[in-house]
Amino acid sequence: MHIGILGGSFNPLHNDHIELLNYIYKKLSLDRFILIPNALPPHKTTCHVSFNDRVDMINKTVENLPYITVSMVEQDDSIPHYSFDTISELKQQFKNDSLYFCMGMDSFNYLDKWYRGLQIPDLCNLVITDRTGYDIEKSNSAVIEKLSDRIVKLEGKIDDLSDLEIIREIKNSEQPKIIYLKKEFTDISSSKIRTVFKDFYQKYSNSLQNFENFKEFDSNYYVMQNLPESITRYILENRLYAD
Template structure:
């Protein structure tokens, strides 16, 4: 099976995560895309809700969108979630699968700062989600990496063409254009804390979960003092 992997804190998960994952799944004819919530992100100080809540929300999204599946390998780990370590564990656990690690162009531009980043290419393919306007300059250090490893999609939605473009089980880079989404977890949290509407950003199942569990609760506002 060809398995996409989308990692993140998902704090909370929103359409900015979901729609690109589904677009990549279709364009690359992946069998599934696994949503992989982090437990201890190495580049962040923490999350705003518990790991259990973030796992529960990711599972609700998977229930609502069948091509998506939950992968809890990082959430259940007590150490920082380094991508290369996670991929090594997944390859050991699922040697029959071919993995495609999804990331945005912004993350790809900073890939050289990741822990043992070159080892990632020995474990999976990379899928770089390119949004409108995202550009990799010729003088950027990652330009040569992309030029060496990029594999073009000859005909999206045609499985035979995609299979023909994959010469090995790991190490290729696929650039996939995805529809730009005007959502971020930071903005969603801010809107929720301010009691603003977030219907466009979150599936109904996530809106209900957040409400039922009182997550990202609106901050108390000071009442104006009477003279």
């Protein structure tokens, strides 16, 4: 099988994540996708919401997307989790499958700063999606000089016929590739979503912190556009992002 992998804090998982998953799944004709919530991200200090709450929100969001499963490989919050180690572990679990580790251009640009980051493309295929303001040709020299000969560029349209043969070659290749997808996403801000909820809690008393009042909140637009209603309700019911 050909398996996509996307890790992150997912604090919370939002519509941009789902659009990204659907796009890569269809573009590369993958068999399944694994989401890996990180209990203790090594480069973030904003995960004040529990791992279990984040997993619950993910499960609610993907329950009608059967090709997506959630891995608990990074659930131990007593240690930081690094992508190199996680992918190495997944390779042991899926010995007969091809893995496609996904990240945005912003992350790829600083891959040399990650723990053993420049070795990740030796473990599995790397899938890079575009980000506004970044140019893969002008990436960090430490990254591009090391990995430029591994990069394969694909067009943004899912059904681009010129890409089909390239994708077949990637899947049949024994050497992992770096697949650059010329597709930008809306770049939804999880921190902005959290801020909207925090502002809502500050405006309303506990007895009024419900979905009906949230719909009337003057700053709700960003959340209502970018989160499924079921997740908005979950956040309010559990008073997440109040602090």
